[in-house]
Amino acid sequence: MAKGKDIRVRVILECTSCVQNGVNKESPGIARYITQKNRHNTPSRLDLRKFCRYCHKHTIHGEIKKEIERVFDLSKGQEKEELNIS
Template structure:
């Protein structure tokens, strides 16, 4: 009865501010979150405002591929 494609997929959200800083080696690390999204409802890349422990503030976290 199950369909071939999984509708809910696991994604990784990465801080966009830390990624820019890591080029200059000013950051200690990159903040990442794991979450799930519904492929039918959100076909585009997901961007959420989450807390980054390396920046110390809420920043935009964007979806990256595995």
């Protein structure tokens, strides 16, 4: 059976409390995780409780709209990942 689009996609999870508070001098950045989800089982956005190293506690990390694509680099013969911002 042929598969149309990839069922499992890689998504980026971003700390919601860092985004709401904004990045200030005390917080050097926004915590992000890369994970996979199944498009058929979870068509909506993914929210998981993960540890934020900038907030120093477990917070809700929500899916953001950047997607990671696997691109085959012909010059090196290896796969690499690229971010597409849409």
